[in-house]
Amino acid sequence: MTEEEYYNMLLLTDEEVEEVHSKHMRSYYSAVEEFGNKTSLTSTDMGFLMVAAVLQTLRWVFFGKDMQRFEKASDADKTFRSIGEKINNDYLPATVRSIGESLISHTVPYDAIKRSERFIGIYDDMPGLSGTNHRYKAIGHDPLAGLIFGTANIATNTLTVNDWTSAFPSYHVKEQRIDGKTDLYHVMKWTGEILQDKPEVIGAALARQVAHCCTDMFTTQGLPIPVINVISPEFSGFLVGQQIDVWGTTKSASMAILINKLIEMCHRLFYNPGEDLKLYEVRTRKILTYSNTLSSLINVGYVGATRNVKKLDVGGILVTLWRLLNDKEKIRKIKREFVNMTLDGELKKEEDEVNQQLARWGFSI
Structure with a gap:
């Protein structure tokens, strides 16, 4: 066999290239689906989400921006x-x-x-x-x-x-x-x-x-x-x-952050050491993002219905926007790491199988 014939034998046909690509995409979508399943909220997580949303809503309902102020x-x-x-x-x-x-x-x-x-x-x-x-x-x-x-x-x-x-x-x-x-x-x-x-x-x-x-x-x-x-x-x-000023905004944002931190710490108490900590972190971030978003939507709806602009929770809305942007990027990063690790694992498995086959034929790598 000439060198050219050997080289041509190693080349993949279009059908083989398509098959390899399809196999890779099936593995990718399978890893994405697995990530979604492992980071979907459980019943316990939903309980935390509702508690967090209620606390965030009670915060702007009862702790108005006119509190803790001097009259003059x-x-x-x-x-x-x-x-x-x-x-x-x-x-x-x-x-x-x-x-x-x-x-x-x-x-x-x-x-x-x-x-x-x-x-x-x-x-x-x-x-x-x-x-x-x-x-x-x-x-x-x-x-x-x-x-x-x-x-x-x-x-x-x-x-x-x-x-x-x-x-x-x-x-x-x-x-x-x-x-x-x-x-x-x-x-x-x-x-x-x-x-x-x-x-x-x-x-x-x-x-x-x-x-x-x-x-x-x-x-x-x-x-x-x-x-x-x-x-x-x-x-x-x-x-x-409308009391949308530095103190009102800072106070509501600080209280929203404090509630988020308390929910985060309490949710961490339910962590199972057998789970992947990063995947558990994704669930925590989803709880905080969804609860903050729900509270902010209720607030905007309330202000729109009552025309009471003083109740607009600007600080809480800013915290919600920050969580939407920050958590989305963090979750995307963890997802990318998970998918890459899964695909690398499958590739390593295939590589091991090839090495075993070559070893049976008398070749060693």
Whole structure:
């Protein structure tokens, strides 16, 4: 037999190639079906799913976004001031204590809503700030943007209005009254100069910014949701009016995550050591994803039927979306590993059979 004849003998015909492909696909679909069977929810899993869905639903029904809030900003200031004074008096050195007392006791310039007589006599400009809208109209109140602009306002005694269409109008503040006009460029320029000459002032301003946002976050007016607040202050104001703010969203999301973690730990107690742990993890993830989705759908349906937007469980819905995306990817990865391992096992089995056949013929690999 020539080398060419031997080579041609090793080549597969079209029919043989089709047969090998069909066999491989049958093995693949069989592995996929086996994965589905082994990760399908049992009666015990369904019990966990219903309990989790009920807990998630009771969470947004009874723990409203208006709970754990101060009625007035001054109440929050008093509470945090008492905590700060205790820390200053008991633990911090005198030099730092004096800075801490000034941070806790003083207001911030971007809380100013009244105009001075001087401003009224010179300018026709109307900042358009009031007690009801300054939380989303003053960019210093934005939880993220405020870290930069709010700190700059505190350091320079200025106020910047959250209006990107007008290049963020800014004003001088004197004795908590709007006293003159400036612009964002100069506010940031002065802040840079202070940072070079007296960086401790910027550090103190940043600390005051964080402390002020912490107190405002727990009040009835709340703090606006970042990003949305900068893009559309008016829409952000509507959301704040419906208590869809930083505290309400964070609280509901935290409680949803806590319930998920409790269900996950309890479900793990029913794990049989004889099972594949990764396949059991898939069932746990299905329980959490399905229960969160069910609760969120009930919530959206309830809000749509009652028109009560304050009951919209934004935090819970965000957790649901995260689980849908994250768990789907995790399950896909575990499924891929399972199928590949199954196919590799079958291939190894076929390889062993071939080696055994060759051994009977006197060949060894």
